[in-house]
Amino acid sequence: MNSFEQFEPDTEAEEDNSGIWLSISDLMSGLLMFFALLFIVVQVQLQQEIVKAQRLERELETYKRVIDQLPLRIISAIEGKFGEGILEIDPKTGDVKIGDRILFDEGSAELKPAGKQFLKRFIPIYSDVIFSDKLFESQITRVVIEGHTSSKGSDKANMELSLRRALSVSDYIFSEQLNFKTKQKFQQKILASGRGEIDADKSKDNSSDRKVVFRFQFRQVNFDDLEKDIVKP
Numbered sequence: 001m002n003s004f005e006q007f008e009p010d011t012e013a014e015e016d017n018s019g020i021w022l023s024i025s026d027l028m029s030g031l032l033m034f035f036a037l038l039f040i041v042v043q044v045q046l047q048q049e050i051v052k053a054q055r056l057e058r059e060l061e062t063y064k065r066v067i068d069q070l071p072l073r074i075i076s077a078i079e080g081k082f083g084e085g086i087l088e089i090d091p092k093t094g095d096v097k098i099g100d101r102i103l104f105d106e107g108s109a110e111l112k113p114a115g116k117q118f119l120k121r122f123i124p125i126y127s128d129v130i131f132s133d134k135l136f137e138s139q140i141t142r143v144v145i146e147g148h149t150s151s152k153g154s155d156k157a158n159m160e161l162s163l164r165r166a167l168s169v170s171d172y173i174f175s176e177q178l179n180f181k182t183k184q185k186f187q188q189k190i191l192a193s194g195r196g197e198i199d200a201d202k203s204k205d206n207s208s209d210r211k212v213v214f215r216f217q218f219r220q221v222n223f224d225d226l227e228k229d230i231v232k233p
Contacts, residue, residue: 062135062139065135066135066136066139066140066218067092067093069133069135069136070094070129070136070216071089071090071091071092071093071094072091073129073132073133073136074089074094074096074126074129075089075091077125077126077128077129078096078122078125078126081121081125082118082121082122085099086098086099086102086118087099087122093215093216094216095213095214095215095216096126096213096214097211097212097213098118098122098211098212098213098214099207099208099210099211100165100210100211100212101207101210102114102115102118103115103118103119103165103169103212104165104168106210107161109161109164109165109167109168110168111168111169111172116172116177119169119172119173119178120177120178123173123178123180123186124180124181124182126214127180127182127183127185127186128180128181128182130143130182130186130189131182131185131186137185138219139218139219140189140216140217140218140219141189141217141218141219142189142190142191142216142217143186143189143190143191143214143215143216143217144191144192144193144213144214144215144216144217145166145169145170145190145191145192145193145212145213145214146162146166146193146194146195146212146213146214146215147161147162147163147164147165147166147169147192147193147194147195147212148162148195148196148197148198148199148200148209148210148211148212148213149161149162149196149197149200149209149210150197150200150201150205150206150207150209150210151197151200151201151202151203151204151205151206151209152205155196155197158196158197159194159195159196159197160194161194161196162194162195162196162197163192163193163194164194165194165212166192166193166194166212167192169192169212170190170192173186173187173190174187174190191217195213197209
């Protein structure tokens, strides 16, 4: 007669199988948790990118409104108040070009009396346009006063002359000779720059290349700061 022992269940084998199934179950649970966490992370990152894109779009729309409106405001404020050929306004950027004949004698960086009288009339009007609108004021970080020369003379001499002319204009704006209601705020945005003959016609001595340009620098979107703003609690 066969022993009943051969029909007894193999408990050790069942325990091994049970352990295997538990291990697989744990592994599957871990994988599911990993993918769930990964999905959440991806969703959060995607949402952050969407917010960044939306904020960037708003910034670009604001910049476009300034670019569209500011030159027209300047043209409207200045048009007809000065003689023909004294200044030129770029309708796209708002750059104001002033021929140096009204401001300086040739080769000189000292403002002429007529130049001072011109600036005394021009600067208050120009500044009032900038600070008449909070949007303009917030978007304009710098008003760069650029000195330019013709190609006559050496590069070094022209660069030095152009910088001294730009500084003469900015110094006059800072002086007590010129007073207007937005002066203090306007001074905080001024930056003098010498450009020499960089933009000049190198083939000839062109008097129109000798000029002073008032040019805007606009606030740029800082993506690092934008990201910091997004993750703030």
